[in-house]
Amino acid sequence: MRPVFRKLSAMLSVTLLLILTGCSNEKYLVLDPKGPIASAQKDLILITVAICTAIAIPVFIITAVIVWRYRERPNSKASYKPNWEHSTKLELTWWGIPIIAIIILAIVTVNYTYKLEPSTAIQSDKEPIEIQVTSLDWKWLFTYPEQGVATINYVQMPVDTPVRFKLTSDMAMNSFWIPSLGGQLYTMSGMAMTLHLLADEEGSYYGSGANFTGEHFAQMTFTANVTSQEEFDAWVEDVKATEAALTEEDVVKLKEKGTHEVAQFSSFPDNVFYDIMMQYVEEGEKGAHAHHVTTSEDAEASEHQHH
Template sequence: MVMAVMLSGCSGQYLVLDPKGPIGESQRDLIYISAILCAVILVPVLIMTAVIVWRYRENNKKVAYKPKWEHSTKLETLVWGVPTVIIIILAAFTIKYTYDLEPSKAIASEHEPVTIEVTSLDWKWLFTYPDEGIATVNYLKFPEGVPIRFHLTSDQAMNSFWIPQLGGQIYTMSGMAMTLYLQADEAGEYYGSGANFTGEDFSKMTFKADAVSNEDYNAWVQQVKSSSPELTMDGYHKLAEKGTSDEQSFSSFPKGLFQQIVMQYMNGSDMPMHHGNSESAGSDKDMGDMDMDGMDKDMDMGSSEHANH
């Protein structure tokens, strides 16, 4: 407990235990349930250890001396029975939450999900909004109370995408497109980061995730479209070079960019990304017409195995 307080820093806020969305809340509940069930075993064992050490110390002549004692049915039943029951209960909860929290499982909602494509780079995050046709770096904005469907990949080393108050980590990997659903139930600014060691500036792979009203979200999209530069393919390759980055926004990006990043190694060798398509989002090039749902079926089968959702 002392270590937890020290690691919490000056904010005094335990992000994982202060969830702001349905996925985060379920994960917090599972943490509490697991901790309580484990405490049912651990606490008595610690207490009994202290009592036994004190009671049967060498100079204590008041306790009975039984050198021939070797078995107690009651004690054996207690020692093996209680942990067995706890493990069965814990397994039942774990199985239930494992299926409930499958990362690619859609969140029940009356609202259509907002799709955001996530690409981890060294050492920055690129977010593309295929429906809105905009892109950002190290900054996310989405409407509150609306499911967010993240498609995730990596164009560099494997990383782990994490917004602690909204849900658990999921890996980003080259040549794979993972899917993660999250939702923020209230407006606010949430901390996001990469949770993997990926080299020199891995600690700077943080981003801000803002949940805002629908009106503010739509106004922000229009502002980005009207005031931000385009992200060209050449611009992307420069962005993908090793190095850190400040927050950036782009009014458009090459059509099918996320799909190209995922598919660039599909021929079994390190094939360079196709450079010919530098058109902005909204064009009808072949790579841009690739269906993400099809990619999910082909490439996301292992998402629950690789996710810490």
Template sequence: MRPFIRMLTPVLFVLMALTLSGCGEQFIVLDPKGPIGESQKDLIYISTILCAIVIVPVLILTAVIVWRYRDKPGSKASYKPNWEHSTKLEITWWGIPIVIILILAIVTVRYTHMLEPSKALASDKKPITIQVTSMDWKWLFKYPEEGIATVNYIKIPEDVPVKFQLTSDTAMNSFWIPQLGGQLYSMSGMAMTLHLQADEQGSYFGSGANFNGRDFAQMTFTVDATSEEEYKSWIEEVKSTSPALTMEGYEKLTEPGSSEVMLFSSFPVGLFEKIVTQYINGDGGAHQQHGSEPASEDADTADSAAANDESGTDNNAHHHGGH
């Protein structure tokens, strides 16, 4: 029985590794398509290599020691019952981990500062702004400068920075586009800022990274990165062919439940500011957090966009549709 267990153990470890790896599915986090995702991939690799310098030798030595010093007839392993100290060994197994931890700390601090979510990306192109609202269980995206809104769908031009402003209508969630960058929380009463960019045209997976109830698995969305010409054409198409998002329509969206992709040619005046400030307790402003900014910064732009739609004027004359 014991030999059978010894033979079975490696097989079980292999099966566990295949199960956890998704049986060969692509690790999209390690296939970044933007500057933030690329830097975060580098940090993952550096951290993994530094940790492996300690972990791999320890695992190998553990196996060697167990095998060499096992109890067996005729064992030739040295027997030193009175041995208790070795300065060289003490320096080795304490010194190497300390040095690695110091290196890892320096690298982590450097990348943490460099990848601060609210820091604007260096680019000669003007960023576009997308206001993100997490709901139960769907995502609402508003383009305040273009005056349109979508549900569970984002389209952006390639090589153009995107400034995401995040908030939540209800419970806290986590906004995540793995191939473009790490996640950032969306929270009620806050307008958090996240800067990302897609360096290549393509279709990218996005989702909520928090468990937040019955349909949390349906909180996914698609991000299409296209040419600037195609992006402008899409904006005009949405304006001319999609219905407006009314306040009644928004209230309907806030009802718990999943949703298909939806497109809207306009949205109510001051909607993002209304969502952020809906839980104010008379203190004169929404709660703020590191990396956040006042909700009203782009709300005025959104007000102009929606008001422009309602007055029947030409959106193209007022909005910056071609960033």
């Protein structure tokens, strides 16, 4: 039996090694949250792990005890009941405990699902800013409608200020994700998804596309830089004073497949975000879709004023 156990141990070690090497360090950032959304998501992860661990550990212990106690050996003192077929206590135990655990998990998950609805505005004393996010192959375009600047593969935001991200895609569906701040919401062509995030600590945070989109998917990353409000305002003024404008021709080139280095622009074409979003929508559907987007924004503004 010992060679078998050695083989199983070796296989288990190799499997764990492959799992650990297959997970990049960025994925562990969810356990080091820098905002209220990420903190709530971390709580949900820990609660779920605790419940599952409370079930798994006793099961592993009982399994080991049973294997050891009822192993084949001379003069075994374990009771032998060849005609045994039913036990109400045991049935209630191995069905009741999982059912209770699933009910608890369901209640916790539903509660956090409503609590973490991405389109729900974050309550704050500060007015939210809007950043429009467009996923392209294989780069991220960020436009700031209130500040009038744009960036590629780089986003800057003020600390302790709610950010309303508007998400769309030029072609392939992707997933916008800043692990330290929470979120991960799909970007889809013809749609403007809404994701509210807030950073409560200054720093530079890793961001990426979390959906496979082809050849250079792994390079579709960006930096989210969180600074004070004063530094954010100074950055906007510096970009406006020193950088070139993003033109219609530049937008056409950005739509071409390929990677792109970090870039900043002092201005961008009017409605570039919505033009990209609506480019594949049929003419007869544009009016209704545009009205839906407008009324959604009005509803968010009304909700914020209510809070």
